[in-house]
Amino acid sequence: RTVYLNGAYVPEEEAKVSVFDRGFLFADGVYEVTAVLDGKIAEFEGHVARLKRSLGELGMSMPVDSDELLAIHHELIKRNNLQEGAIYLQVTRGAADRDFVFPKEATQTLVLFTQAKDLTSEKAGIKVISIPDIRWGRRDIKTVQLLAPSMGKMMAKAEGKDDAWMVEDGFVTEGTSNNAYIVTKNGKIITRNLSNSILHGITRAAVLRLAAELDMEIEERPFTIAEAQDAAEAFITAATIFVCPVVEIDGAAINNGVPGPISKRLNDVYIEEARKAAC
Ligand code: PLP
The missing domain is CATH 3.30.470.10 (Aminotransferase class 4, branched-chain amino acid transferase, N-terminal domain)
Incomplete structure (x- = not known):
């Protein structure tokens, strides 16, 4: 290289x-x-x-x-x-x-x-565990200080899972290297509001814009692991992951353990738009 x-x-x-x-x-x-x-x-x-x-x-x-x-x-x-x-x-x-x-x-x-890397093949969906968010307080700055998320991912791997969602004061902040979302049973997309507690994902901004264009309802607020386990769907977003379904959270299957339609739709639409706008 x-x-x-x-x-x-x-x-x-x-x-x-x-x-x-x-x-x-x-x-x-x-x-x-x-x-x-x-x-x-x-x-x-x-x-x-x-x-x-x-x-x-x-x-x-x-x-x-x-x-x-x-x-x-x-x-x-x-x-x-x-x-x-x-x-x-x-x-x-x-x-x-x-x-x-x-x-x-x-x-x-x-x-x-x-x-x-292959970025565009169909995604099987990932299994996540929850872990305490022990990172510093300026997660809005994309620093190379990545030991806490790296250890989080290792904890997930040690349990045979794919990734971890970090929890602070009872609420999910984000994934180790991605933003976290759930879809309620009546189809509303929930993701944590922007603050110093999370990275302001570039993919997050685009996906929320596309979801609004598709007339999907969006609410930006913190959610708990219990609410996520009870959700219709869950997914993550990041620059090289796009929209990836989450099919299990702390052992509880989401959407019967298979990728849900909203996650899939948003991933397809996102990739299509990203290809068109790429420079
Ligand atoms: N949150 C964290 C902690 C991240 O490390 C990342 C990206 O790597 C994201 C969210 C997603 O950001 P983006 O969509 O800009 O890749």
Whole structure:
């Protein structure tokens, strides 16, 4: 694979970052993951806008402008001959002698790489467990501080399940790397309202817009695991997952353990729209 590192396209074995990089020492960095469909980028503008916001919240600015970022994405897609998959982008504050205080002068580290993946095949649906949400309080910033969600996913795997929904003060915040939704028995889509408690998913915004266009009812509010277990359907969304049905929550089958019609419909519509708008 060819990866991008600070202005250069290099073979992955040759891409080297300093041991003093604050991304490595402090998780002082942010990232984005964007889907590639038909060799084109999905939701580019949304991801760049969130990247700018994440950086801003941490007192950083964009290492290169939006046009250049787009050009880098295109060049990597071309060099790696990527048709379907993901582009990972990470910006850290850069390398400086280790100190909790932000360095006055450090050059940001910008890394991008591609991952080839099948994103569009029919999804079987996933089984989730619930776990306490032990993450920090600024989950709206997409930092590379991912140990809690990584441990959560490992707990799910240890139980033979696929993923975990995190719970705080009795209510589901989100999945380890996705936003969480339920569909009530009368067809209303429920997902937690935006706040610092969850990541503002780019896919979430698009799916809620599409659902509204399809005249589906939406309510943005917290919900409990008990309410989710009693729901007609449940699903998650994320940039490279799109809309994925959840068929089991803490051992309770949802929709008799098979993907529900609303999740499927939203996934189909989302992929169709994302393909059309990809750039
Ligand atoms: N919530 C968390 C914690 C995530 O890590 C992610 C994405 O990876 C999402 C939600 C979904 O966000 P997006 O739809 O922008 O990929």
